[in-house]
Amino acid sequence: MNARGTSLLLGGLGLGAGLMYLFDPDRGRRRRARVRDRAVGALHDLEQSAGKTARDLAHRGQGLLAHARAVFEPEQAVEPDVLEQRVRSEIGRVVSHPGSIDVTCYDGNVVLTGLILQEEIHPLLDAVRRVKGVKSTTDWLCEVPGAEHISALQGGVPRTGRRFELLQENWSPATRLLAGVAGGLLAAWGARRRDLTSLASATAGVALLARAWTNTDLRRLLGVGRYAAPIALQKTLRIDAPVADLFEFWRNPENYPRVFAHVREVKKVGENLYHWSVAGPAGSHVGWEGTITRLVPNELLEFRSVAGSLVENAGVVRLDPNYDGSTRLHIRMSYRPPAGLVGHWIAELFGADPKSALDDDLARLKSLFERGKTRAHGETVTRQQLQPQLKKAAAAGPMDLMAST
Amino acid sequence: MNLWKSNSLMFLFGFGIGAGVMFLLDPERGRHRRAVLREKAVETLEEIETKAAETASGVVKRARGLAVEARRAL
Numbered sequence: 001m002n003a004r005g006t007s008l009l010l011g012g013l014g015l016g017a018g019l020m021y022l023f024d025p026d027r028g029r030r031r032r033a034r035v036r037d038r039a040v041g042a043l044h045d046l047e048q049s050a051g052k053t054a055r056d057l058a059h060r061g062q063g064l065l066a067h068a069r070a071v072f073e074p075e076q077a078v079e080p081d082v083l084e085q086r087v088r089s090e091i092g093r094v095v096s097h098p099g100s101i102d103v104t105c106y107d108g109n110v111v112l113t114g115l116i117l118q119e120e121i122h123p124l125l126d127a128v129r130r131v132k133g134v135k136s137t138t139d140w141l142c143e144v145p146g147a148e149h150i151s152a153l154q155g156g157v158p159r160t161g162r163r164f165e166l167l168q169e170n171w172s173p174a175t176r177l178l179a180g181v182a183g184g185l186l187a188a189w190g191a192r193r194r195d196l197t198s199l200a201s202a203t204a205g206v207a208l209l210a211r212a213w214t215n216t217d218l219r220r221l222l223g224v225g226r227y228a229a230p231i232a233l234q235k236t237l238r239i240d241a242p243v244a245d246l247f248e249f250w251r252n253p254e255n256y257p258r259v260f261a262h263v264r265e266v267k268k269v270g271e272n273l274y275h276w277s278v279a280g281p282a283g284s285h286v287g288w289e290g291t292i293t294r295l296v297p298n299e300l301l302e303f304r305s306v307a308g309s310l311v312e313n314a315g316v317v318r319l320d321p322n323y324d325g326s327t328r329l330h331i332r333m334s335y336r337p338p339a340g341l342v343g344h345w346i347a348e349l350f351g352a353d354p355k356s357a358l359d360d361d362l363a364r365l366k367s368l369f370e371r372g373k374t375r376a377h378g379e380t381v382t383r384q385q386l387q388p389q390l391k392k393a394a395a396a397g398p399m400d401l402m403a404s405t
Numbered sequence: 406m407n408l409w410k411s412n413s414l415m416f417l418f419g420f421g422i423g424a425g426v427m428f429l430l431d432p433e434r435g436r437h438r439r440a441v442l443r444e445k446a447v448e449t450l451e452e453i454e455t456k457a458a459e460t461a462s463g464v465v466k467r468a469r470g471l472a473v474e475a476r477r478a479l
Binding site: 002004005008009010011012013014015016017018019020021024026027 | 408411412415416417418419420421422423424425426427428431433434
């Protein structure tokens with residue numbers, strides 16, 4: 001078989017499989033509708049992004065033109081309110097509580113009053129002096145060593161001053177477009193040749209393209225160290241069962257695999273230490289060890305994986321009683337996939353979708369408590385089957401019952 | 406011409422195999438379809454087995470009959 005024949009065979013194989021998936025006699029119509037919806041959604045997103053980028057490019061172009069004009073034109077007196085806005089804009093870049101500072105301008109002089117943290121005063125005065133149109137500054141600021149007992153200085157985010165655009169976490173639409181085009185060209189150039197330099201340039205190009213496309217730090221994308229981005233999931237649902245019954249279920253993790261189809265096994269391996277095994281991508285299983293970190297009877301349960309787990313995770317289950325005797329279950333959890341967001345996407349590609357898994361399993365729990373039975377792992381489980389274990393766990397004493405705060 | 410023909414056949418062959426494999430390995434309906442196919446295959450095999458046994462026993466009976474008739478004639 002020649003090379004062309006092989007590629008035609010593989011092309012036919014892919015096309016046949018794809019068309020059969022989309023024109024499946026049972027599910028084809030739904031799949032085509034979903035593809036159509038996603039395409040329409042993607043087009044809308046693209047339209048919106050294109051609009052944003054065009055506006056950003058136009059504004060930046062205007063800014064560059066104004067800068068260029070300012071170089072050649074003689075310096076003119078700046079209106080006080082324009083100068084005030086320029087100064088305020090600069091304050092926002094260097095001060096953690098810009099609202100606590102008042103700015104008054106007259107004849108190019110800037111008077112600064114209000115409260116400021118001691119370590120921020122010099123960066124602020126330097127930044128204000130550099131503002132175009134400022135001739136002098138008057139510092140009537142009240143410096144304080146710390147924010148304790150001062151309501152105006154509570155909260156706030158430390159500022160880093162002006163940073164080079166490419167070093168910022170969020171890139172502007174124009175920067176994303178330019179960096180994406182540059183990355184694409186670099187990758188295309190690198191892919192056409194077969195030496196080490198080209199390989200390096202292709203890798204750099206792909207990295208730049210991915211950074212621009214996702215607008216996410218590369219370290220977060222790849223899940224490097226503390227930059228690994230956690231994936232958060234949450235769900236609230238009403239279950240027609242008393243809080244106490246649901247709490248009894250949740251406080252005994254060994255019962256989870258009987259009801260939750262995506263949890264393969266939860267085994268107690270020590271005092272308040274459980275080994276978890278859950279469904280992973282492409283039929284695999286992912287395991288870790290976790291503990292219950294907080295347990296408030298009939299109210300709350302918090303859990304966390306032990307340090308160094310393959311999939312670091314933490315979560316909280318909150319149970320609130322409703323007026324009609326039912327319970328509002330709220331679950332919130334987050335986990336760090338092993339290879340960051342890229343790992344998460346790869347896992348999704350191979351069929352692991354934690355959000356759907358959570359939804360499915362909570363639907364099973366609702367069915368178990370409201371209809372008395374559910375199906376998991378191909379078996380029917382009834383509440384009566386779980387109840388003795390629950391009672392046994394409750395009788396085991398304080399176990400993990402920690403009403404700590 | 407021959408190359409073109411063989412390439413077209415190759416593409417059609419791949420297309421058919423791809424469609425068949427996706428039909429049977431469909432993420433939602435594949436398991437059910439494979440089970441139906443398995444059952445039909447088992448059923449067909451059993452039918453063939455029964456038919457073969459019937460045919461064999463018929464052939465044996467007829468052979469015996471022929472042998473008896475031949476013996477009588479001689």
